[in-house]
Every structure is written in structure tokens, then in C-alpha cells.
Amino acid sequence: MERAASGRGLRAAVLIAVVLGLLAPIAAGLWQTGRAAFGILPAIGATDAGLSPWGHLLGLPGLGSAIRRTLVTGLAASGLSLILAVGFCAAVHARMRGNRAARLLTPFLAAPHAAIAIGLAFVLAPSGWIARMLAAPMGWERPPDVASVNDPWGIALILGLMVKEVPFLLLVILAALTQIPVRLQMTAGRALGYGRGLVWLKIIMPQVWPLIRLPVLVVLAYSLSVVDMALILGPSNPPTLAVLLTRLFAAPDIGLILPASAGGILQLALVGLAFVLVREGEGLAARIGLVWLRRGGRGSSTGPLLQLATAATLALFAAGALAMLSLAVWSLAWRWSWPLPLPESWSLRAWATPSAGWARALANTAALAVCSTVPCLVLAIAWLEGEDRGRMARARWAEGLIYLPLLIPQISFLFGMNVLLLRLGLKPGFWAVVWGQSLFVFPYVMIALSDPWRARDTRLDCTAAALGAGPWRRLLRIKLPLLLAPICTAAAIGVAVSVAQYLPTLFLGAGRIATLTTEAVALSSSSDRRVVGVHGSLQAALPFLAYGLAFLVPALLHRNRRDMRGEAIA
């Protein structure tokens, strides 16, 4: 009894911080958006409840295509990413070493969506790298006249999303696989006459799915409501729903805020619908899968399909790497005429004028990253320590609570949150942005830290307690130093998430806080690719730097401690 009481104060403080700091703003934001969707927004003098915002929204030209494009790109990107990630794992898992694979994925996980999108646009554009490579063999004298970026089918956007999502899903699946005796089950399955791909589908995946369901839903919600990447790569006229709504919210005519809010609720409904689809599909797949399994078919070889998935995944990685490389090349290019594959002359001129805007954006971005990551990290550690002291396992509702901010489309509550801040008398600006970013930094930091925290050798805690060390001494002298590597990794992930935030920075900064991401997105449609290249490179470089430090700091501090080396940096 007494044991459970210890740490109760800590747990209560954590709960209050999470509920008031992270969940209440989301709930209140949804509430305000919902009120505006039905005509009530006193700030702009709208007080008549009614359905007119919906009428206005539905009357917007192109809304139907916008919804269709949203669903097609979102569902295709998530579905294809999942298929590729599963196929790739099935093909190469036996040859992968967990840590090294995770390290290879790091650059793709760290690079912000906007940076990848800008780089990919450089690569895919009619005057981009791919077209330049093809120019000589195809005999093109000028860039081909095709919409290879911003195409009406959303192919460029789907590709861009997949470059980011396949690595994320791979990481999640690899983590889940560590909890399953894959080698043994694979051996048993193959000894019964099933090919590798079939064992994977019939035996391994059904066990993996419950462990990756939440992250898959995060990917789905994100793909359906992404704004920055869709602005850069996605279809235009009409764009996807989230982009359309962002424009309405930002329009000079404040009356458009009401239909935009209705759109925010529609966006939420679309994501909810997609979740229902997943749920139904999951049940259907389980029933069909069992019938399939009971028939005992060894089937034909799945080898070619696995090879296809592997090739497609590697091609995506190559595209992502080229995208990041092209950012750096463009930032250093001077003369680069069609159809040369590399610039004719190089220059540091784009870098040499930090006052042109990138210095301030860099300073803002770094400050926001630190100010949002540090409190989130402290809160995550306090949460986990509270669980330890109460000797409690995490409840399912608490796990769902952590994921909640990642499952709700940002566009559905960020405007409402802004209304709330104004009502509370808080000004949009730096600290409002810190708060907005923390909503998304905290879940990722928490998710990154939870598994290593629980996987540590708890006998070390017992030993320290038996030696007379109280809870605080155990935390500071034993747990935190032992978990230094995963804590640094979680911090790096927090920085990457913060740097990548577009919509919270835009909405809660009232457009006045310029970060590398908002600048890069704003510049992406401009003609000067060099300046865009500088912003994109810096945007990708900050998270890389954070990950680099997360790798170096523990390695240096523990350089003389053999058993502390080789920890996963995921």
C-alpha cells in the first residue's frame, strides 16, 4: 500500500500537465472549430447558429475533386507504404541487424517533410534531375511539357509521402518484430513447406499488426491531412482539402473562416471514415486470412513479389537521397542550364547573405526546437518515473492518450486553439508556437523513450535500492545515466518533429514567426531555387545535427564503458 503511494504526487503533476497542457487545448480547439462551423464566432461578429457555413463550403468550386484527391492520395500513400514496408521486411529481415537497419533509416526519419518535398520537386520537375538524365538519350532539347510535379492525380504527392512513411513504418515494424521469435517461427513454417513470403503473411504479420496498428493510423491521419508537402508536390486547382482549408483560413476575407471551420470538421470526418475503413478491413482480412490459412495452401513462390517490393523500396530510398542531395546542390549552384546534370559554375552567394532571411529563420527554428523539446522530455521522464514509482503498467487509455494529438488532423483544431488563446488573452507568437509544437513533440518523445525505459535491466534498480539509494538517487545516478543514449535519441526526435512543424507555426505564430519550414514552403513556389535550396538544406541539417549529437554524446561520455556501447539509436 505504502509503495503505491510513493510517487503519487509526481503522477498527479504529470497527469495535470498532460491534460491541461496537451489535451485540453486540442479538445477546446475542436470545440471552437465546431462552433465556428455552425456559425458561431463572436470574434468576427458571427453569432447566428446555423448551417450556412456548410452551405458556403459545399458551394465552393472544386470541393468534390478536393475531397476525392485527398482520399486518393492519403489512402494510396498509406496503403502502398504499408505494403512496401511489410514486403521489404519479409524479404530482408533475416539479413538485417536491427541496430544497423535503424541507423540507415535515420536520415529519412530526420528530414522534415517539407525538405523532402522541395528536394523531390527539384528531382521530378520537368527541368529536374531525372529529366536532365533522360534528355540526351531521349533527344529532348527543352524540358518536356508534362506536369510531373503538382500533377492532378497526386502521384508526386503520393511518392513524397511514401519517401517519409516507408522508413517510419519499417522502423515501427522492426521494433515490433523484436517482440516475436521470428527466426524460430520462420524455421518452423518453412519446415512445414511454406515459402518465406507465405510464413510472413500467414504467421508473422497477424502478430505484428496489433503492435503497429496505432502508428499505421498515425500515418493514415497524416497523409489525409498533410499541408506542407501537399502545397509543394500536390495537385493544384483544386488542391487537397487541407490545403484548400489553409488558404481559406488565411484569406483576407475573414468571413471565409466559417466555411473553413466547417471544412475542418469535414476533414476530421474523412479521417474518422478512414479509421472505420481500417477497422472493417482488419476484421475482413482476419476472416479471409483464416480461411486461407486453414486451406493449408503452400502456393506458388512469393519470391517475385518480394523482389518487387524490395526494388520499389530501394528506389524510394534512392529518390529520397537524391532529393536531399539536390537541396545541397541547388544551394551551391550558380549557372546550371538545361540539360546539364550538374551546375556549370558554383557559388556560395546564396549562403553568403544570411540577412536575406535564413539567419533569422534558423535562429527561430533552433530556439523553438529547444524550447519545445526540453519540457516535453522532462514531462516524458516524469511520466515514466511515475509509472515506476507506482509500480504501474501503462493503462490502454493512457497509451491512446499519448497518440491522440497524432490521430486528429491539425487543421481541425489549430484554428480553434488560436481562438481559445485570444479569448484567454494570450498573444500569438513565439510561446504560443512552442505550445503548439509541443502537442506533437511530446507524443513522439514519449513513444521513443517508453520502450527503452521499460526494457532496461530493472535488477540495477533493485540493487541500487538494496544499497540504500532512495527513488531520486536511483533516478539521477542510475536510470538517467543508463538511459542516456535513448534519452538523447528521444531529444533528437523531438527536435526533428519541432523543426518539421508547419501548420502550428503558421497558425499560432499568426504568420509572424518565420522558421526554416514556413520560409521554405513559402519560397518553394518562387523562381530562385538557390534560396529555396539554402532553406531546405538548413531545414534538413538541423535534425541531422541533433541525431549526430544524440549518437556522439553517449559514445563520448561512455567511451570507456564497454557494456554501454552499441545501444540502438533509432
Added chain:
Amino acid sequence: MTLEIRDLSVRFRDQPPLFPPLTLAIPAGKVGTVMGPSGAGKSTLLDAVGGHLAHGFSASGQVRLNGRSLDGVPPEARRIGLMFQDAVLFPHLSVGDNLAFGLGRHVRGRAARAGAVARALDQAGLAGMEGRDPATLSGGQRARIALMRTLLAEPLALLLDEPFSKLDPALRAEMRSFTYRHIRDRGIPALMVTHEAQDAAAADGPVIRLGEG
């Protein structure tokens, strides 16, 4: 000094108890042994005595150390040392810092504390190894450091969880007599769980069997 265990049993949630109620009294300087096959709940018994029970486990019965009931006392306040089959040295600390972590607060001053650590190393036959990385020690050296670290905390009782089972046979006899000698010299009671008959035979104390019959 005595460690008294009266009608102690442990259960997980609402499952039946892991073992029938256990009663045992270990006088100062003696090693009481609980024998039994793996899975009989031996380690859980030690967790109950040391206050380390994991979430979901609950103990009933009484544990008294020198007449004081340990009911509800957190593990860090029980002054009961704990030894595993692995040494469980803190991998991020040097050998010397591992010992310093165990050394009680009442030894004050940098020189006095360093001296106490050096003496402990000397007793373990490892003089001058303060700066070593614990990962570079041999199994026997690690076991001795773990015992010295436990003793520096000046425990009033010791718990030994299969303490010698990972050592090779030659080392095992040596480590066993090293451990028992320190327990005798300190005059503290020790409770050991093991499945090795030899460990019990050499222990010269009460023996109880778990999970049989």
C-alpha cells in the same frame, strides 16, 4: 541479529499463492537456504523479503529483521543487501564508483571515502582497480566486487539469489567460502535460494525446500 520469516507467501493478482506459507528464522552469521527447482517462486520470495516485488504481486505474512517488522518499509530503508547470479554492476560507473555508490553516507570526506573503497578492493584481492570498466573484469572478479559493494552499504541482512550458479566449478567453491566468511565475520543473517545441493551443504544453516510434494 536475526532475520525472521513467518507464514510468508506471495501471490500474483488473484492467483493461488506461489508456495505454501513459509516460516524460517536465520540467526546472525548463518546462511539459511531455500532449495527448489526453477519456477518454484524462489526469486519472488527474495523479492518479498527485500521489498522488490514487481507490480501485481502481493505478499502476506511477516518479515522481521532484528525484531523490527518490515511491513511497508521501502527497499532502500530495509538495509537488506541483494546479490544475483550475475554481478549486476552498474555498467556506466567505474569499479571504484560502483563501490562508492554502495558505501554508506556516514563515511565523510573525499579521502575517507576513497580509503574505504581502496580497502574493500584490497579485501577482494583487486587492489588498485578503481578506474577499471566493470565490463573488463573476469566473472570471479565481478562477483567479488558485487559482494564488496553490498557489504560497503553495511547491510543488516543479505539475500543471495543463486549467487554462484554462473561461476565455473573451481571458482564456485572459492567464491562460496569468500562469501560465507564475510557473512560470518559481519555477523549478519543471510537468506540464499539455490538449486545446488552443495551450496546448501556448505552453508551451515537451516534448509527449506520449496515446490516439492
